[in-house]
Amino acid sequence: MRATFRNLVDTLNVAAFVRDRHDHAISVLRWALILLPMAALVGTLCAAFLLSLDTVTRLRFASPWLLYLLPVGGFVVGLLYHLTGRSVEGGNNLIVEQIHEPGGGVPLRMAPLIFFGTVVTHLFGGSAGREGTAVQLGGSLASGFGRALRLDAGGTRILLMTGIAAGFGAVFGTPIAGAVFALEVLAIGRVEYSALVPCLVAALVGDWTCLAWGIHHGVYPIGASIPVDALLVTEAGVAGIIFGLVGLAFAEANHLVGGWLKRIVPYGPLRPVIGGVFVIALVFLFGTRDYLGLGVLAARPDSLTIASFFGPDTHPWSWAIKLLFTVVTLGAGFKGGEVTPLFFIGAALGNALAPFLGVPTGLFAAIGFVAVFAGAANTPLACTFMGIELFGAGYAVPIAVACFVAYLCSGHNGIYLSQRVAIPKVPANGLAPNATLRETRTRCTALRAQNRVP
Structure with a gap:
């Protein structure tokens, strides 16, 4: 039985x-x-x-x-x-x-x-x-x-x-x-x-x-390789702080310009008109068209593109100029996206930081390429994998360190305001469970206004 x-x-x-x-x-x-x-x-x-x-x-x-x-x-x-x-x-x-x-x-x-x-x-x-x-x-x-x-x-x-x-x-x-x-x-x-x-x-x-369909993506050679040691990883971490702060500045500037234009110009179709005029003015102010468009194709052999920052020449302020052009464009309501400009900004910033840290320009252009995006989008894992797919696994450790540090340093802000805060990066008083970044920004703005009241 x-x-x-x-x-x-x-x-x-x-x-x-x-x-x-x-x-x-x-x-x-x-x-x-x-x-x-x-x-x-x-x-x-x-x-x-x-x-x-x-x-x-x-x-x-x-x-x-x-x-x-x-x-x-x-x-x-x-x-x-x-x-x-x-x-x-x-x-x-x-x-x-x-x-x-x-x-x-x-x-x-x-x-x-x-x-x-x-x-x-x-x-x-x-x-x-x-x-x-x-x-x-x-x-x-x-x-x-x-x-x-x-x-x-x-x-x-x-x-x-x-x-x-x-x-x-x-x-x-x-x-x-x-x-x-x-x-x-x-x-x-x-x-x-x-x-x-x-x-x-x-x-x-x-x-x-x-x-x-025959589409080919850009290739960005890093150049001469160097050993991945504790010093290089530390330098990547230090640079990651700057990458994260610039990613934060980009996101915040984009939201501020967009919000300001919506307040002063209620009629939506007029906002890109104002933005377009400002972009044209910036072209005349800086005397170059290198910061228009995606930044992946060159009008002339000496034009700046993302690939330019992987070369030996240093361009100290290109990252800031591209940031300005992009914030004006997107804040005014033009369509596209933030990521490729962030690649440009990140590569240019890595190019500018490399001489100060005594590291190869191409390597830190590659790290900045993904790390600024990691800070602005709050996606360090995706950006680490992107760095490995684009630049190889040899520098996976400094890429990961820079991306994760940038993520931590960019705060509870980002380019996607519907993103939610499931687990805060750092303890934050008054942060509601699963609050969106939009709600977090609104709360911070209200607190700042309250603190300014005598």
């Missing part, structure tokens, strides 16, 4: 095991049928987007007078968003909000609006990036897939994260960083492991699709 009962239990355990594996296999197949076409479509759109940016940038080089139409282009895009795109003006923040609290979803019209708006920005010379467009393309298409397939809130949440991963991985050619970025960007101090495998699959497929 006892043996019969034991055999029955063993049979039930085997049946349960087989049933679990069957359900798991069906779930994997179901997600593969969703993710593969979605990520491939995102990769295709990112390839078209990158090709478009390359085309309009070269057109701007060939026709310098296009710069003077920047205010006009800004007005057209601003008016288009004002008439048809108010629900998607939140951009990346809207996608992050929908992942945290799924609601109305991300409208599909976000994709063509951000594509067109970013291309116009770069055609006329605005200093902006491309990650915002890639992430919004991915998020918009992922949300569309979720609605078409009638996924529940949990499934939609995961699909939105995979859209971010596919767009980020495709546009920069860094699929591991893209996957980790999608998991890490949602909340400070917490990584969303629930979507780990789907995000990696989406990032890989998005990147491979983009490459299959």
Whole structure:
């Protein structure tokens, strides 16, 4: 009798095991049928987007007078968003909000609006990036897939994260960083492991699709190698403090300029007009166009690009000038993103710091490239993986140290105000659980105002 009962239990355990594996296999197949076409479509759109940016940038080089139409282009895009795109003006923040609290979803019209708006920005010379467009393309298409397939809130949440991963991985050619970025960007101090495998699959497929269309990403050689010792790691940590503070300054300046313009110019389409005029004025003030656009292509052999900062020449203030151009452009409402300008700022800052620290210029340009972004976006893990993917694993330790120190030094602020504070970087009095960076900034502003009252 006892043996019969034991055999029955063993049979039930085997049946349960087989049933679990069957359900798991069906779930994997179901997600593969969703993710593969979605990520491939995102990769295709990112390839078209990158090709478009390359085309309009070269057109701007060939026709310098296009710069003077920047205010006009800004007005057209601003008016288009004002008439048809108010629900998607939140951009990346809207996608992050929908992942945290799924609601109305991300409208599909976000994709063509951000594509067109970013291309116009770069055609006329605005200093902006491309990650915002890639992430919004991915998020918009992922949300569309979720609605078409009638996924529940949990499934939609995961699909939105995979859209971010596919767009980020495709546009920069860094699929591991893209996957980790999608998991890490949602909340400070917490990584969303629930979507780990789907995000990696989406990032890989998005990147491979983009490459299959013939897109090539920039290569930044570090140059002569030096041993990774305690001194180099310490120097990377010291530089990481500066990288983090500059990332903080960039994020705060961007929010301040944007908020100030919204207060004094309530009508949205006019804000890019004012920003465009200021960008043109900055070109005449500094006597150069090197700080327009992405900063990855050169109009002349002696023009400054991101690659320039990996060479032997030192450019002490290029990081600050690019920061100014970008803050004016993005704060005024031009479309694009912050990340590629942050790469420019970080590489230029690393280039400027290298002589003071007695380290190779190319190495610290590479470290600054990712560390300033880590501080501004609060994504040290993703930026560490990006550094390894772009520059090799030989300098993984100083890259990681700089990224994590920059993250700690940038405070509870960042370029994505819908990001939440899951685990504070340092103890913070009065910080509500899972408060967004927007709420944190509002609280800090109120406290400063209260302390100024006699």
